[in-house]
Amino acid sequence: MLNTGHIITTLTAAFFVVASYVILFNTFLPLSGVHALDVLAQDTHYKYFALFIIPMGAYFVIANWVGWQYYQNS
Numbered sequence: 001m002l003n004t005g006h007i008i009t010t011l012t013a014a015f016f017v018v019a020s021y022v023i024l025f026n027t028f029l030p031l032s033g034v035h036a037l038d039v040l041a042q043d044t045h046y047k048y049f050a051l052f053i054i055p056m057g058a059y060f061v062i063a064n065w066v067g068w069q070y071y072q073n074s
Contacts, residue, residue, distance in 0.1 A: 019051045 018037070021029075026041035040047045
């Protein structure tokens with residue numbers, strides 16, 4: 001049985017592969033035939049939003065947690 005850590009690692013690797021295709025490899029490879037990937041690959045601006053929302057969300061959560069810790073301990 002898989003635990004939560006294995007599932008998170010697998011989903012992270014899958015997201016990295018899809019985001020790498022959409023941002024980096026789509027210029028060298030033909031369109032995949034998958035409508036969602038092709039739309040993202042042909043986009044010139046919003047495909048970066050889908051990739052950068054994850055680290056910016058993580059930064060937001062960590063910054064809020066640190067701020068809350070400062071508030072509680074002061």
